[in-house]
Amino acid sequence: MEKIASFQVDHTKFGVGMYISRVDGDIVTYDVRMVKPNGGVYVSNPSLHTIEHLFATFARNSRFKDSIIYVGPMGCRTGFYLITRDDMSGADAIALVREAYSFIADYNDAIPGCTAVECGNYLEHDLDSAKKDVLPLLKVLENYNEEMLDYAYHMSRN
């Protein structure tokens, strides 16, 4: 089988940030990278799960809700996939993640969808860790722009 596009990006060349993974017609997939790939520190599964619930809830209630296709965790536990329609610009995607992660950092309420009826593993959550784990990406996104969404931008600098 052919190696899929996302495995062809050199994962040793970039760190925490947001990147366009692929564009399929009018659908854009972003890699929302919260820790450095193969950096030895990964987001724990309970934290990733809590961030998933809060990130998805925030995105689907935001001003961009009609453009959100999917929000979900990476199996490598280094971040999230955000899939949008292309009527949402790269700057919009950066703004959304910044707002969603700020929302999570300050969240002190019941985790949405956290019951046996609504979730497949509702006991496996960790809000305290989630609130801390969103901070490194939030910091990086303070000074982020559309140009930096391109993996090539980072390949040439590292």
Ligand SMILES: [Zn+2]
């Ligand atoms: Zn769940």
